[in-house]
Amino acid sequence: MNNSIVFFLVILISIFSCKSVSDDSHIRSNHQCMPTPLERFSHSDSVVNGTQNSQEGMVFIQGGSFEMGSDGNIKADGEKGYVGSDEFPKHQVEINSFWMDATEVTNIQFKAFVDATGYVTTAEIAPDWEEIKKSLPPGTPRPPDSVLAPASLVFIQTDGPVLLQDYSQWWRWTIGANWRHPFGPGSNIEGKDNYPVVHISWDDAQSYCKWAGKRLPTEAEWEYASRGGQINQIYSWGNEHINKGISKANSWEGDFPYNNELNDGYLYTAPVKSYLPNAYGLYDMAGNVWEWCQDWYHIDYYKMIANEISNNPDGPNVSYDPDEPYIKKRVMKGGSFMCNDSYCSGYRNSMRMKSSPDTGSLHTGFRTVMDAVSP
């Protein structure tokens, strides 16, 4: 099976990245939601600036100040879940007013962009061996062309429990998987116009934004919007645990990655607006697909700005993830249909995910924002 060679590469990369677990069992330094499969070229220069600038489908977010970062690892109902060390400390942030998409960008929206521009996504371009080998030990043999083909990461449910450190158990490097074929060549997005587009790299999201006359949210804008004006709350809807009461988001209920109780109705992505919006009228801020932010990811960014009131912070100047120090990463927020308390609790307001800008997967999407003109 051809995939095994890429898995070998992935495993090599992950050996370098040396996962560590901190002493506090609820504060782990790493999270395997977002593997980095292969380095690829950015190619976002080809897209022409758009003039759409439409606020259709967007929500006005009134600016203000808020406390950004973790509300701690004790949930309102006493349950424990994952909290990342990078979510501390809480710090004061001021945000200008802006417009934000009410939903994740959907297949039909992304199709309009591709139809208008002929844009080819990262997943549709063959990885470049010259680039990949820079991240591998010298002398690593070049895999065959059949492996260095356009591909993306597809999630496969396992038959039973697996080591949660070993993401190769549930991620498959799948030739031919991309936004039009989310599960590979045999799949398509017919009838899924209003599902979030997936297999989107940060570069792809940037290109879409450029065309649409919009931009990606900063991490601070994203979290401010997710909190919906509520103070000291864990989730975009408040403090009720994600698995209690009515379904509030598309996540992984049950035992990841082999048993999904499907109480929220979806094993994979759900159509946007399947659950109630938050107090700002934003849908699926928690769960469904991870959403790219503009910022570089740096594990210590919150510590760097802890003692100041940050005015519209737009992230650090450099990226740093100690788990994969040679890979520059951008921030992602909100969690996905794969998130679960056993693993990441990615659907919390303060959860920080990161990935290289040239990586997409079955649970990677985005939403856009626009600056608001001051009244």
Ligand SMILES: [Ca+2]
């Ligand atoms: Ca679900």
Ligand SMILES: [Ca+2]
């Ligand atoms: Ca989401």
Ligand SMILES: [Cu+2]
């Ligand atoms: Cu997760």
